[in-house]
Amino acid sequence: MLNLVAASACFLLIHFGVSGTKLRDALVARLGPARYRGAFALASLLGLAWMIYAFRRAPAVPLWGLELGFRPAAYVLVLIAFLFAVIGIATPSPTRAGMEAKLKQGPGIARGMVRITRHPFLWAVVLWALVHVIINGELAALILFGSLLVLALGGTTAIDAKRRRAFGAQWTQFAAVTSNIPFAAIAAGRNQLAPALREIGVWRPLAAIVVYAVAFYLHGRIGPPLS
Numbered sequence: 634m635l636n637l638v639a640a641s642a643c644f645l646l647i648h649f650g651v652s653g654t655k656l657r658d659a660l661v662a663r664l665g666p667a668r669y670r671g672a673f674a675l676a677s678l679l680g681l682a683w684m685i686y687a688f689r690r691a692p693a694v695p696l697w698g699l700e701l702g703f704r705p706a707a708y709v710l711v712l713i714a715f716l717f718a719v720i721g722i723a724t725p726s727p728t729r730a731g732m733e734a735k736l737k738q739g740p741g742i743a744r745g746m747v748r749i750t751r752h753p754f755l756w757a758v759v760l761w762a763l764v765h766v767i768i769n770g771e772l773a774a775l776i777l778f779g780s781l782l783v784l785a786l787g788g789t790t791a792i793d794a795k796r797r798r799a800f801g802a803q804w805t806q807f808a809a810v811t812s813n814i815p816f817a818a819i820a821a822g823r824n825q826l827a828p829a830l831r832e833i834g835v836w837r838p839l840a841a842i843v844v845y846a847v848a849f850y851l852h853g854r855i856g857p858p859l860s
Contacts, residue, residue, distance in 0.1 A: 634694070637687035637773055641780040644680035647673075648784055652791050658798070670730060684777060694772035707764045712845050714760040717815075719841035720746045720833055721753025727807060728752055728792050736796070736803040740810045745837075748829035750815040751808070752792065758785035789813050 651657050651673070661669045724745045727735040735742050746753045762782035766775055793813065796804045812818035819826050 634691050634773065634776075637684065637691045637776050640680065640683040640687045641776050644677075644684055645780055645784060647676050647680050649787055649791070652788070652795075657795065684780070688773055688777045691773035691776075695770065696772055696775065697770040699770055700768045703768050707768050708849075710760055710764050712842070714757040714764070715845040715848070716757075716838060716841045717746070717750075717753045717760070718757035719844050720837040721757065723837045723840065724753070724833075726751060726753075728796065729754075733796065733799065736800050736807055739803075740806050743807060743811045743824065745829055745832035745834075747811060748824045748826070748832075749819065750813065750817075751811040752789040752813055753815075755785040755788050755792075756815055758782070 651660070657669075664672065724747055725732060725735060725742070726747045727733055727742060728751050743751070750756055759782055762778040762785065765778040766782065769775075769778070790813070793804075793808070797808075810818065810824050812821070812823070816826075818824040819829075
């Protein structure tokens with residue numbers, strides 16, 4: 634279990650100690666954006682691989698126990714997570730790495746899923762991780778999925794912070810018509826749901842459902858669903 638704790642702590646430190654901080658800005662200035670992104674991606678993959686390795690070898694320590702009754706709701710929530718993730722990936726957004734320059738296009742870049750949240754993929758991870766924490770009910774799952782949940786939540790604010798520092802007024806204009814929390818800008822009247830649904834279209838949700846079905850099938854092959 635200590636190996637999993639160490640791996641999770643290292644993974645979080647890589648992100649919260651670098652990404653979204655002034656250290657990150659200094660590293661980008663020294664290495665250049667492309668080399669920095671490559672080094673950061675490699676460090677993140679190694680950290681994630683360490684976490685998974687440690688998780689698979691961690692002892693079973695039950696907390697509240699396997700919540701089988703939660704599975705029907707879990708399937709629905711994970712489907713929503715896949716919708717956010719796939720539609721978000723298929724939607725251009727200046728919050729994604731390498732797309733920062735799209736802020737120069739003005740608030741009009743906020744289209745489709747970005748009208749709902751400017752961080753759809755990270756909120757998908759939040760929902761997916763939360764479901765796995767609840768349904769597994771044991772210590773190793775709490776550490777692994779809880780770390781990913783904390784990382785995704787913190788990642789939304791870290792990305793906002795570095796975009797604000799780098800783009801100033803352009804970011805302010807974009808943030809004024811979007812929201813971090815899903816549907817918050819729409820609820821506040823700063824954006825609208827109807828155009829978001831029209832811009833999302835049909836093929837993006839269908840692609841998300843296909844990816845969800847494939848993931849569900851493969852998950853069942855390698856272990857119990859949602860466990």
